[in-house]
Amino acid sequence: MTVRIFIVDDHELFRSGVRSELGRDLEIVGDAGRVEEAVPAILDRTPDVVLLDVHMPAGGGRAVIEAVRPERPEVKFLALSVSDAAEDVIGIIRAGARGYVTKSISAKELSSAVQRVHDGDAVFSPRLAGFVLDAFGGEAPQPLDPELDLLSKREREVLRYIARGYTYKEVAHELHISVKTVETHVSAVLRKLQLSNRYELTRWAADRRLV
Amino acid sequence: MARTDARERAPRLERSRSERWIGGVAGGIGHHLGVQPNAVRVAFVVLSFAAGFGIVVYVLTWLLAPLEAETDGAQPAMRRIALPTPRRAFGIGFVIAGLLALLWLGGLWFEGNLAWPVVLAAIGFAVLWARGDGRWTLASLGTPLSFTRFAIGAVLILAGMAVFLVGRTSLESVGNVLVGMIVALGGAALLAGPWVWTMGRQLVEERSSRVRSEERAEMAAHLHDSVLQTLALIQRSTSPREMTSLARTQERELRAWLYGRAPELAGVRLRDAVDSMAGRIERQHQVSVEAVVVGDAEMDERLRGLVNACAEAVANAAVHSGSTAISVYVEVETETVTAFVRDQGSGFDPAAVPADRRGIADSIVGRMERHGGTATVHSQPGAGTEVVLKLPRRASS
Numbered sequence: 001m002t003v004r005i006f007i008v009d010d011h012e013l014f015r016s017g018v019r020s021e022l023g024r025d026l027e028i029v030g031d032a033g034r035v036e037e038a039v040p041a042i043l044d045r046t047p048d049v050v051l052l053d054v055h056m057p058a059g060g061g062r063a064v065i066e067a068v069r070p071e072r073p074e075v076k077f078l079a080l081s082v083s084d085a086a087e088d089v090i091g092i093i094r095a096g097a098r099g100y101v102t103k104s105i106s107a108k109e110l111s112s113a114v115q116r117v118h119d120g121d122a123v124f125s126p127r128l129a130g131f132v133l134d135a136f137g138g139e140a141p142q143p144l145d146p147e148l149d150l151l152s153k154r155e156r157e158v159l160r161y162i163a164r165g166y167t168y169k170e171v172a173h174e175l176h177i178s179v180k181t182v183e184t185h186v187s188a189v190l191r192k193l194q195l196s197n198r199y200e201l202t203r204w205a206a207d208r209r210l211v
Numbered sequence: 212m213a214r215t216d217a218r219e220r221a222p223r224l225e226r227s228r229s230e231r232w233i234g235g236v237a238g239g240i241g242h243h244l245g246v247q248p249n250a251v252r253v254a255f256v257v258l259s260f261a262a263g264f265g266i267v268v269y270v271l272t273w274l275l276a277p278l279e280a281e282t283d284g285a286q287p288a289m290r291r292i293a294l295p296t297p298r299r300a301f302g303i304g305f306v307i308a309g310l311l312a313l314l315w316l317g318g319l320w321f322e323g324n325l326a327w328p329v330v331l332a333a334i335g336f337a338v339l340w341a342r343g344d345g346r347w348t349l350a351s352l353g354t355p356l357s358f359t360r361f362a363i364g365a366v367l368i369l370a371g372m373a374v375f376l377v378g379r380t381s382l383e384s385v386g387n388v389l390v391g392m393i394v395a396l397g398g399a400a401l402l403a404g405p406w407v408w409t410m411g412r413q414l415v416e417e418r419s420s421r422v423r424s425e426e427r428a429e430m431a432a433h434l435h436d437s438v439l440q441t442l443a444l445i446q447r448s449t450s451p452r453e454m455t456s457l458a459r460t461q462e463r464e465l466r467a468w469l470y471g472r473a474p475e476l477a478g479v480r481l482r483d484a485v486d487s488m489a490g491r492i493e494r495q496h497q498v499s500v501e502a503v504v505v506g507d508a509e510m511d512e513r514l515r516g517l518v519n520a521c522a523e524a525v526a527n528a529a530v531h532s533g534s535t536a537i538s539v540y541v542e543v544e545t546e547t548v549t550a551f552v553r554d555q556g557s558g559f560d561p562a563a564v565p566a567d568r569r570g571i572a573d574s575i576v577g578r579m580e581r582h583g584g585t586a587t588v589h590s591q592p593g594a595g596t597e598v599v600l601k602l603p604r605r606a607s608s
Contacts, residue, residue: 082462085470104459104499126538130503133542137506163503164551164597165538 003118006047007031008038008064009080010056014103018051021107026114035059039067046072048118052097054081054088065095078117080105086131094194099123121183122190129163132193148196151189158185226278234273271334331374335367437464452535456497463490481508481518481548485541488522496529499536506543508604516582517550517602523574524552524598532556532596548602555595561588575600 004027009015015031022028029045032038035058042050042064050068052061059066065077077097081088082104089100098117101110102125113123124132136151151159154175161171168186172179230238230248237255241248258265369392441461448454467486482504489502508514521539528537534556541550575598579586584602 085466104455126501126503126540130505130540133505160540160542163505163542164540165501165536165553165555 002027003049003114004029004045004047005114006038006042006045006050008033008035008042008050008056008061009053010034011053014053018110022111022114025111035063035067038064042068042075043071047075049076049078049114051114052077052079052092054079054092061092061097062095065092065097069096076117076120078114078123086134089128089131090135090193093128093190096194098190099125100128101125102127116183120187122186124159124162124186124189126163126165129159132189133159133163135193148192151192152185155185155189158182159189162186224272224276226273226276228278234269235278236269236272236276239276240272267334332368332371335364335369335371433468437461437468453497456493456499459499460490460494463493481510481514481541481543484510484514484518485521485539488518489525489539492522492525492529496526498529498534500525500539501536502539502541504541504543508543508548513582513584513602514548516578517548517584517600520575520578520586520600521550521552523578524600527575527598528552528554528556528596532558534595544604546604548604550600550602551597552600553595553597558590558592558594558596560592561590 002025005022006029007015007018008031009018010033012033015033019028019031029047030041032041035056050064052064054061061077061079068075077092079089079092079097079100080103081092081100082102093100098120099113099122101113101123105113105125116123132151133156136156157175158171161174162168166174168179168182172182175182224243225239226235227238227242227248228235230241232238232252237251238248240246241251244251255265255269258268372392438461441457445454445457448457463486467483485502485504489500492498493500510518521541525537525539528534532554534554536555538553539550540553541548575588576586579600579602582602584600586601587599588596589599590596
């Protein structure tokens with residue numbers, strides 16, 4: 001069964017580019033250039049995965065996630081951006097996106113990232129892995145909830161490999177674990193990133209004008 | 212005091228280093244007016260009998276005139292003259308005292324009630340107008356004249372006038388004079404006040420609009436130098452690979468600019484240094500370099516070495532691996548800084564590298580070792596290459 005995707009991006013050129021690149025492997029059920037167009041269309045068509053631009057007028061990708069999630073919790077989001085600014089990336093993940101890739105990604109990689117998000121896994125680009133290591137780095141003064149506020153040693157190792165440019169498969173090979181285990185670790189990190197109220201994370205975010 | 216007429220032609224009034232007995236004042240004035248310093252010295256001595264007028268002028272000039280800029284030739288001369296021997300000092304002292312006594316006995320004494328008012332007014336004038344760099348302008352319009360300074364200057368001038376008047380007239384009329392002065396000042400304020408106020412406001416407005424237009428010009432210049440140039444290059448470029456690399460470089464630069472990382476500061480923090488290194492190699496070799504930095508540190512000589520070794524590793528990957536995407540990951544920990552440079556290209560057998568290939572040995576391994584760090588290369592034919600650079604935070608001496 002082909003994955004049904006919906007593209008939200010305010011650049012017409014980018015939308016048509018993605019359409020032609022992904023059209024072979026995936027079913028594109030629609031696209032939109034504005035937040036207020038995108039929300040009703042997504043609710044109407046219920047795609048499997050929404051490719052979401054972080055930067056858009058009227059609230060950006062975050063506004064779309066916040067409007068759609070309560071109605072259609074089964075729709076998954078993959079954030080796409082040219083921006084490397086940490087606050088954008090962490091912001092969209094905390095709003096509920098399952099992953100983040102930069103627009104310089106190749107069509108093949110994008111296609112497999114969509115597939116991965118559809119399967120319920122998280123997609124970490126090297127840059128996102130770097131941001132997360134930064135956010136959870138250092139000594140936590142007093143972790144309120146160790147389950148959420150700290151990364152395990154293994155998770156940290158996995159993130160380090162991803163930041164170094166290793167694919168999930170290569171990480172699995174290096175650590176002598178299965179790809180499925182790598183995916184489990186990454187998903188756990190994503191959950192922590194979304195749910196943790198770790199003091200360090202909030203302060204780190206506030207430093208970058210997030211929250 | 213303000214020799215505005217002489218200022219245009221004569222050299223700046225500054226205290227002399229070479230012609231110097233005490234403070235270099237006489238030498239400086241002589242140089243400034245084109246007169247023998249000794250003549251100036253005699254004038255000072257004579258004026259000193261005018262109720263110490265000469266001494267006051269000397270000290271004032273000493274304080275206000277800047278010291279002549281140092282030149283190599285003047286230095287030994289200065290050292291020789293600067294400190295007179297005690298014997299010589301006594302000699303000069305006795306001669307001056309003798310002259311003073313002689314003049315006083317001869318009745319050649321300037322009238323105190325003329326000298327002191329002039330001195331007071333002169334000091335007030337100097338406080339108001341002097342800028343300390345030898346120029347005499349009320350350019351305090353540009354650099355705000357401090358209230359204290361203005362008050363001191365005004366009080367001194369008024370005191371000078373008052374003393375003069377007191378010396379000439381009876382005490383009762385001083386009150387009238389003060390009233391008259393206050394009335395005159397009030398009138399002047401009413402006359403000139405609005406004009407001065409408008410001037411001041413115009414000045415402020417002019418300055419802020421100049422700042423705004425400078426900012427606009429700077430932005431236009433930046434966009435022209437960077438974005439427009441790149442767009443022009445992209446239009447003329449033929450290979451998609453080159454186009455991508457140009458676009459990525461521009462994207463990186465523009466982002467650094469927008470997020471306030473000024474290019475001139477690039478390299479101050481490790482994060483910026485790694486970013487700008489990545490951008491440079493993207494430009495040079497038309498590859499994409501994904502640089503991720505976790506943690507940050509102030510750049511120093513050793514981190515500079517690490518970044519340079521890193522650059523060499525990335526350039527190697529760009530040239531030899533055949534891969535178009537290279538990952539750089541730098542992690543700053545409390546004890547060590549570690550950098551990973553990885554490509555997914557052709558790879559090679561590190562044991563089979565010919566000895567004449569100095570790139571890795573000198574630029575990477577050698578450089579790291581010089582800074583107390585290590586470099587290791589992991590590679591297999593067909594499985595890409597990863598260079599790992601480790602540097603302890605503090606030099607292990």
